[in-house]
Amino acid sequence: MFNHTKYEKKYYLPPQLTYDWVQKETIERAPVWCSVDLRDGNQALAIPMNLEEKLAMFQLLVAIGFKEIEVAFPAASETEFQFVRTLIEDNLIPEDVTIMVITQAREHIIRRTFEAIKGVPRAIVHLYNSTSEAQRRQVFRKSKEEIKQIALDGAILVKELAEQTPGNFYFQYSPESFPGTEVDYALDICNSVLDIWQPTPAHKAIINIPTTVEYAMPHIFASQVEYIHKHLNFREAVTLSVHPHNDRGCGVSDAEFSVLAGADRVEGTLFGIGERTGNVDIITLAMNMYSQGYDPQLDFSHLEEIRKRYEMLTRISVPEKQPYSGDMVFTAFSGSHQDAISKGMKYREENQIDIWDVPYIPIDPVDIGRNYQTDVIRINSQSGKGGVGYLLETNYGIKLPYKMNEELGYAIKAISDNTNRELTAQEIYDAFLQLYVDFHPHFEITDYRFTQGTPQEVTLTILKDNQSIETHSAGSGSLDAVNQALKKTLGATYTLEVYEQHSLGNNSKAQACAQIGIASQGKLYWGAGIHQDIVKASIQALVNAVNRLEVF
Template identity: 45%
Template sequence: MISNPAEKYRRLPVVDLPDRQWPSRTIDRPPVWLATDLRDGNQALFEPMNRDRKMRLFRELVRIGFKEIEVGFPATSQIDFDVVRELIEDGHVPADVTPMVMTQIREDLIARTVESLRGAPRAIVHLYNATAPVWRKVVFGMSVPQVMQLVERHVLYLKRLTDAAPQTQWILQYSPETFCMTELEVALEACNTAIRAWDAGPQRPVIVNLPTTVEVTTANVFADQIEWMHRHLERRAHVVLSVHPHNDRGTGVASAEQALMAGAERIEGCLFGNGERSGNVDLVTLALNLYTHGVHPGLDFSEIASIARIAEECTSVPIHPRHPYVGDLVFTAFSGSHQDAIKKGFAAQAEDGPWQVPYLPIDPKDLGRTYDSIVRVNSQSGKGGIASLLERDHGVVMPRRMQVEFSAIVQKAADASEAEVSGSMLWALFEQTYLAPAVDPEGSLVYRGHRLFDDPAGQGIELDLVIDARPCRVRGVGTGPLEATVHALGTTLRVDSFEERSLGQGAEASALAIVEMAMRGVNGTRFGVGRNVNTLTALVQAVISAVARLKAESSGTAAVRTGRMPACL
């Protein structure tokens, strides 16, 4: 890169519009949408779509709800010409959908274009020519008056051809290509020349389309340009003001939104912004931005994953996993703080209330997505996300201190694997950590059964265990089963908390018991979990699970000799 880019790159002038109105406006209705996937998007492909893929994508655009669809460049592509003829002759175009075709302003190309549309009830013919200074001087060698003569001659030629085919309702669309780099007075003269030549009026609508053929300014400057044109166009009541933003600076969506605020009524773009160079405006993002502000776009994206797969298959262009609203990971949080906020947001979200879930600007279910992949676990995840997955997938609600304990275990596993921890891996870790210690045949403290008995001092219990591979029975008495179980296992144990929850409903529901315990000589506490259809059995297993984990932190079989574990009967 050069040290002083100002020596090489010329800044375009800003628009002199001190009384601009667009910054104070809001978008309260959707624009007219035109999908250019079959033309602009198709031109940008390594391998342009064949007839079958074009037809499939056309049907999908109709299903989504587009009422204007650019179906190709029939004057320069035989496939496009054949597709246009098939759409018309075989009745694939619904009565409320208008096809559009594009051509440069050259008489032979215009004639071929009109021929492709023969028999269509309604059609838009899109004429364009470049108007910016560098194109006028370097590419075409034309003066401004010569450019205006070119526009007038070819619009009049189109008018003669279309007047000779009155069975079709013809609409002219004129684009001063490279509008955003053209002097506003020159762009206005070109558009007004086309409007006059077409004789725009109540029965002769015209679309004036203003493209950022190569995006070269910030979005606010483009909005100024659109508002200036909106104020100065002739026969404005009979003109639909359209924009076709590209994305060379990465602000195609912003340019489109601000253009709508500045007076544009129609937007051209592709579903996922697939156009030349950096692409054009992404219609899915633009439409769903409106939706999240309470404005229905009039397009149906309720099965967004299906739309994405069809677009990928037709274009062979993959959609980025972080693509707004659509990407496979766009509703996924790995960050611990994000996961915690999302979990709390879902808990607080009222079913019939306004959507207010942190980090999720739209309800994924509105797009046909589930909540299954919102929280996922890797080495960056925190206790909130882990807890959320266990609660969602298995109904396990962990106390907060247990979340802290288990998240450290998960983090260690994630660091070791250097990969995402799947839901099944997470559950396997939970089982291995909390459920296996009490029942694993290879464990150092294993539960085999229990028997309650009455005792003058309270509730008695006899535990059938395996301690360090030796069968063992121990007894304890307490004010209830929990205290009796703890007393049976040793005098150095302490219960800090205990919770019981139900997993599932009906006859097959099981009980989940969670206990937090401490053992003299072991720093901190450990949690234990028991799961059984019998509530008491789950309780006993939870205590044994916690003690087995504490025992693993102590000195093994020496714990029995020092009194930390009981002697067998």
């Protein structure tokens, strides 16, 4: 049975519920970003990273622009401990980067942590203990006072060891399992820890509020953070941080709302990799800011390369639909979407617009290392003429008349439907050639000679039914002369309705593409030709169009 009655609310509202944060429109200034990929992300991997992989990940995070990086739980394993020592002893920590290490509020773990960071140029010691009602009752079987004392004893020892150990240290405290903790109780523990540490504006402490398990809707978490923000001691000397997880799928909203509610700092991972459903995805947070015109202070201009590097180091595949970074996040298969995107791109180019405002595409894919040709419009049985025309134009420079583009769109859709798969741009181009450029099953012109003069005269050699026919005619121009000769020789009845041509390049050696539409008995028949000589391309297009007449 799908029994919802076994569940109940697990979160606590703050003593005073305020929604001042709702009045803020957006995040205009980037919070302090702290990557926890090397600790929280790493512990969630089926095969944790080895020393070399962790070093490579650290270098990647530095290159992106993170200034705070949680690197390890040094007491957890020898690999973790040695990684921290390698960073310090090999001078691998840039001057503007602060590493962070995490420790439970247990004496032997705290002491081991300080052994790992001895001599560090700059490090945050992240102290935590679990405070939730469920853990107090079920796991520790301790009172509120006893759980609070664990935090205070840990804070005292951290301060003492920092004074005794060479290095430059900052302190962070997290009431772990906060979502199941009474808000005023969590605040009391945080303020009591701060009373021990006595932070100053020149040497701040960090209070970190985690959604260890995401129980509440994002507006509830924001209101909890707002209450803590308004009632923290030493507020000017404290960086208020959040660490959202994604159990309800709302990690991004938790982070954004909590920054509006007073948080100064966000901990998360690239692509949201973390325990269970993961941490908040810092890429999504940063790119959300970027898409609204604000600088996130992180560089994701080569996001595809970052994703491939990350997948190699973690053995985790990023989903195709992961916001901003997935393979298919800019892809449109829908015909109406493709049409709007195609027209939007043309409008942007024609009007030389700097502000990005293309329908259905929230940011310019080029900004994160993607491209229009392979990422934006892809073709399957749901696609329409707009997408087909866009791919031919962007990949091959071919611009088709509207009605011809429409006919080709239906033909491509039928191919995709029959094969039950997506078609590549090359396959679309090949189909275009087969249907319109190389289509002469009934006859072809093997030779032609023009005689100068007015009207223009032409002598054609037509190959039909394996017989060579020579014919002569005249017209107002070269194409008209050939047209008149074909009508006379083949006995075909039609009118030339559409003639368009354009260059496929920018130099004198570029090929030309001609498209011709002829009308017969109320229906248009299309042909195309491609050649360096525009006259040859036009004749080829006419021959292909006439070959499509039902008279044959």
